[in-house]
Structures are given as C-alpha cells and as structure tokens.
Amino acid sequence: MARTFRISRRRALTLAGVTAAAGAGAGVAAGRATPEATASPADPDVLSYPFHGEHQAGITTPAQDRLHFAAFDVDDISREELIGLLKDWTAAAARMSQGGSAGDFAPDAGPYEAPPEDTGEAMGLGPTGLTITFGFGPTLFTTADGTDRFGIADRRPQVLTELPTFAGDMLEERISGGDLCIQACADDPQVAVHAVRNLSRIAFGRASLRYSQLGFGRTSSTSTAQVTPRNLFGFKDGTANVKAEDPAAVDEHVWVAEGDDQAWMAGGSYLVSRKVRMNVEPWDRTRLSEQERSIGRTKGTGAPLSGGDEFTAPDFAMPGSGGRPIIAEQSHVRLAHPDSNGGARMLRRGYNYVDGNDDLGRLDAGLFFICFQRDPERSFIPVQTSLAGSDILNEYIRHVGSGIFAVPGGATEGSYVGARLFEA
Numbered sequence: 001m002a003r004t005f006r007i008s009r010r011r012a013l014t015l016a017g018v019t020a021a022a023g024a025g026a027g028v029a030a031g032r033a034t035p036e037a038t039a040s041p042a043d044p045d046v047l048s049y050p051f052h053g054e055h056q057a058g059i060t061t062p063a064q065d066r067l068h069f070a071a072f073d074v075d076d077i078s079r080e081e082l083i084g085l086l087k088d089w090t091a092a093a094a095r096m097s098q099g100g101s102a103g104d105f106a107p108d109a110g111p112y113e114a115p116p117e118d119t120g121e122a123m124g125l126g127p128t129g130l131t132i133t134f135g136f137g138p139t140l141f142t143t144a145d146g147t148d149r150f151g152i153a154d155r156r157p158q159v160l161t162e163l164p165t166f167a168g169d170m171l172e173e174r175i176s177g178g179d180l181c182i183q184a185c186a187d188d189p190q191v192a193v194h195a196v197r198n199l200s201r202i203a204f205g206r207a208s209l210r211y212s213q214l215g216f217g218r219t220s221s222t223s224t225a226q227v228t229p230r231n232l233f234g235f236k237d238g239t240a241n242v243k244a245e246d247p248a249a250v251d252e253h254v255w256v257a258e259g260d261d262q263a264w265m266a267g268g269s270y271l272v273s274r275k276v277r278m279n280v281e282p283w284d285r286t287r288l289s290e291q292e293r294s295i296g297r298t299k300g301t302g303a304p305l306s307g308g309d310e311f312t313a314p315d316f317a318m319p320g321s322g323g324r325p326i327i328a329e330q331s332h333v334r335l336a337h338p339d340s341n342g343g344a345r346m347l348r349r350g351y352n353y354v355d356g357n358d359d360l361g362r363l364d365a366g367l368f369f370i371c372f373q374r375d376p377e378r379s380f381i382p383v384q385t386s387l388a389g390s391d392i393l394n395e396y397i398r399h400v401g402s403g404i405f406a407v408p409g410g411a412t413e414g415s416y417v418g419a420r421l422f423e424a
Contacts, residue, residue: 044187045126051094053410054267055255056417058131059347059372060244062223064185067215067351068192069273069368070200071178071403072207074140079150083422085206089134089182089199090416099127102198119201122194130186132195134417135271135405138162140179155421157262159270159377160406166388168399175211175275175401183271183370185349189216211401213275215351215368222349228302228310232278232352232365233396235295236302239310240337242347253345253379254372256409264420267409269372272346272380275353275401278366283396294392296333304333330390341382346373366397376404 049057074082092102101107103117110117141156142148162177184195193214200209219231220238224245231237242249251257256265283291288299296314297304305326306315316334320326327334338345349372354365373379388394411417 043126045128046099047129047187048098048127049129049131051097051132051411052413056133056268056407056410057097058133058183058185059254059269059349059407060222060250061129061131061185062226062244063218063220063349064129064131064187064192065216065218066186066189066192067218067368067370068184068189068196068212069215069370070182070184070196070212071137071210072180072182072200072203073210074149074179074207075205077206079422081206082150083416085203086134086418086422087416088202090411092199092202093132093134093195093417094411096122096195096198097127097130097132099125099130102194102202119194119197121197122191125188125191128186128188128191130184130191130195132199133183133185133271133407135181135183135407136160136418136421137178137180137403137405139177152421155262155264157265157270157406159261159375160404163272163376163402163404164381164385166384166399168388168394169402170398170400171402172400175213177403178210178405180207181271181273181403181405183349189214213353213368213401215353217352219350219352219367219369220348222347231367232280232354233283233291233295235291235297235299236310237350238348239297239302242345249345250347253374254347256374260374265406265408269347269374269407270376271403271405271407272369272371272373272376273401273403273405274369274384274399276367276369277364277398277400279396279398280363280365286396293328294331294396296327296331328392330392332387332391332393335386335389335391336383341386342378344379344382346371346379346383372407 049061051057096102101118105117107116107118107120107123138156138160142153182196182199184192186192196212218229220241221228222241222244224243228236228239242253244250254269256268258266292298292305302310304312304314306318314327314333314337316325316327316339318326334340348370350367350369353368354363356364358364371380408418408421411419
C-alpha cells in the first residue's frame with residue numbers, strides 16, 4: 001500500500017514554496033514492494049495512507065503510536081439504514097485519513113446556524129498516518145436470541161463465533177463484544193480520538209457506543225523497519241510478529257482467501273481484541289531472574305534465554321540448572337511460540353493502556369491486545385488456550401475484555417466497506 005503525503009494546515013505557512021522530500025526507497029521482499037514500511041516523510045504530520053484498496057488500512061500498515069478503539073451496538077434500524085451508516089462512515093473515514101473533514105464542510109464552514117459537520121479538534125494537525133479499520137461482530141448477523149435483524153444470518157462466516165471462555169477469564173460484559181468495531185490508529189492521539197468521536201457522532205440514532213479504549217505505545221511491530229517496542233512489564237513484545245515485508249506469511253496467516261467460507265470476506269481478516277489488565281505492583285516487586293523466567297527472554301536485549309540476540313530462534317531443548325529446560329516449559333515465549341501451537345501465527349497490533357487507578361489506588365493499566373488472522377480457530381484460539389492453561393504470567397495478568405470481528409476487504413472508490421456482504 002503506497003504512502004501519500006499532504007501539506008498539513010499547521011505547516012502551510014512554513015512550508016509554502018518548499019517541496020518536502022520523502023524517502024524514495026521501497027523495501028522488496030519475495031518480489032513485492034512494501035513502500036509503506038520504508039518511506040520516510042520529511043514531516044510526519046503529513047503522512048497519510050490511502051483509504052481505498054484491496055485490503056483495509058490499519059492491518060499490515062506500520063503500527064502507529066496511538067490507538068482509539070471503539071465497539072458499537074446497532075440500534076433498532078432497518079437493513080437500508082445500516083447500509084446508510086456504513087456508507088456515511090466510509091465517506092467520512094476516507095476524508096479524515098487524508099487530513100480532511102469528517103463532513104462535506106470544514107469545521108468552521110457550512111450553514112452558520114447549524115452544528116458544524118466536524119468537531120474541529122484536529123484542525124491543523126494533518127493526517128499523522130491515520131488509518132480507520134471497520135469490523136463486524138457475530139451479533140450483527142444473529143442476536144443472542146437468534147434474531148436475524150438484517151437478513152445476513154446465512155452469510156455469517158463459520159469462524160465468526162463468540163470466543164470460548166478461557167481458563168482464568170474475568171471478562172466484563174460492558175467492555176466486551178459489539179455489533180461493529182472501529183480501530184483508529186495515528187501518530188497523534190488527538191487525530192485518533194477525533195476520528196472515533198466524529199464517527200460516533202455520525203452514528204447517532206443508528207448505532208450506540210458500547211465501549212472505547214485509548215492506547216499508546218504500540219506493543220508490536222508490523223514492519224521490519226520498526227524497532228521492537230516494550231510493554232508495561234518492560235519487556236520487548238512481538239519480536240516474532242508477522243511482518244508486512246513477508247507477503248507469503250501475510251497471505252497464509254492474515255488475509256482471507258477466495259474459497260475460505262464466505263466469498264464476501266476475501267481480502268479481509270478477523271480481528272480479536274482482548275483487554276488484559278496487568279498487575280503491575282506485584283510485578284514490580286518481582287526479582288529480575290523470575291521476570292525473565294516468566295517471559296523466557298532477557299529484559300535488556302530481548303534475546304531468548306537460550307542465547308543469541310533478539311531475533312535468534314529460541315532453543316527450547318537447551319538444558320538449564322537442574323536439568324530442566326533453560327526456557328521454562330510454562331514461560332510465555334514457549335507457550336505462545338508457533339512450534340508449540342501447530343505453526344499458528346497471527347499479526348499483532350496491541351497497545352499499552354493506562355486508565356488511571358482503581359479504588360484501591362492500584363494502577364489500572366495493561367495491554368489492549370489486538371490481532372488479525374485468517375482463521376481465529378487455527379491461530380488465536382489454540383494459542384490463547386495454551387497460554388491460559390499454564391503461562392507463568394497468569395499470576396500477573398487478568399483478561400477483562402474480549403471481542404471478535406470480521407474485517408472485510410477494503411472498499412473501492414464509490415463503494416463502501418462491507419458492500420459485498422449486503423450487495424453480492
């Protein structure tokens with residue numbers, strides 16, 4: 001997916017008459033160019049990604065620094081009104097991803113005696129790499145009581161079912177599920193918040209916000225051009241993540257192919273979200289050796305305990321003290337590794353979160369985990385089942401929110417996200 005660049009309003013005066021140079025290098029892997037992972041804009045404020053295309057942006061796009069995720073419940077409306085909402089959302093998202101207004105008029109324009117079509121807090125900020133990704137939950141197709149509200153029950157993909165209850169789950173209904181979801185990612189928090197705020201406003205009377213989550217400091221890299229980030233436990237996270245520069249792995253593990261159940265999902269993916277609260281106070285009082293044993297990697301370089309550097313493959317057979325494996329059998333790295341899960345892989349796009357503190361004064365913080373995969377029954381579910389059973393980290397984390405969504409392929413210009421579901 002190619003990057004395009006615009007001059008932001010904030011920089012219009014200082015950059016007038018100046019051509020901003022962007023890095024022209026394009027990475028090539030297995031015969032496919034990946035310019036979105038290698039282009040370097042002179043001004044990050046003007047970075048933008050195309051909204052229209054074969055796939056929705058915000059999946060293999062290089063992970064931005066900020067997230068605003070939102071889930072919605074569709075109101076008591078008709079099929080035609082739902083399609084109208086998706087069309088309106090698509091039009092607004094296409095404009096905002098290029099640094100434009102959510103509406104036809106700018107925030108300070110339009111009928112003077114009517115509310116502005118855009119709330120205005122992103123004026124002058126530029127697109128800052130904004131991507132907006134839409135998904136459909138299982139309850140959009142069939143409600144809990146079996147009602148087919150929109151005549152699409154027979155088009156629900158077989159793998160789009162509520163996730164099983166995993167050992168140790170402490171899920172809160174108010175921050176789980178949803179008929180629709182929006183993932184807005186950007187390198188400026190106000191731009192991401194602006195996107196969800198205006199899409200929520202557009203949905204008024206047709207869909208209601210169920211919950212939303214702000215995230216910062218991505219916890220995974222989706223491009224080889226990005227360094228591996230750290231989570232709130234201080235460890236590098238997502239070292240072995242699927243990368244955009246490996247198109248064979250992306251095609252195998254991320255994109256739904258023609259012939260995979262429902263034809264309308266071709267070019268799409270499945271999003272799983274999990275809100276994972278970290279018990280940071282007990283973790284912070286844990287000795288370093290135990291922290292590294294729990295993860296299976298060193299805290300400094302991120303190398304596996306079996307040796308090498310961050311990207312060295314773990315040697316799970318290497319013995320440690322007492323003849324036990326140096327990478328513990330219950331370590332996070334071992335239990336999550338593809339070798340322990342029949343080769344299961346997924347593309348992770350998680351973010352740290354801090355929601356203040358709870359009534360006991362403890363930091364309410366953790367990981368808002370997001371992953372994309374071709375088939376959750378062959379990727380996320382077996383991996384999470386393995387982790388839930390015996391991961392040492394379970395002593396320090398609680399899964400409190402959960403969701404699964406079908407993310408259709410990208411929209412073509414003049415159409416809307418999900419058109420193949422309703423019109424094919």
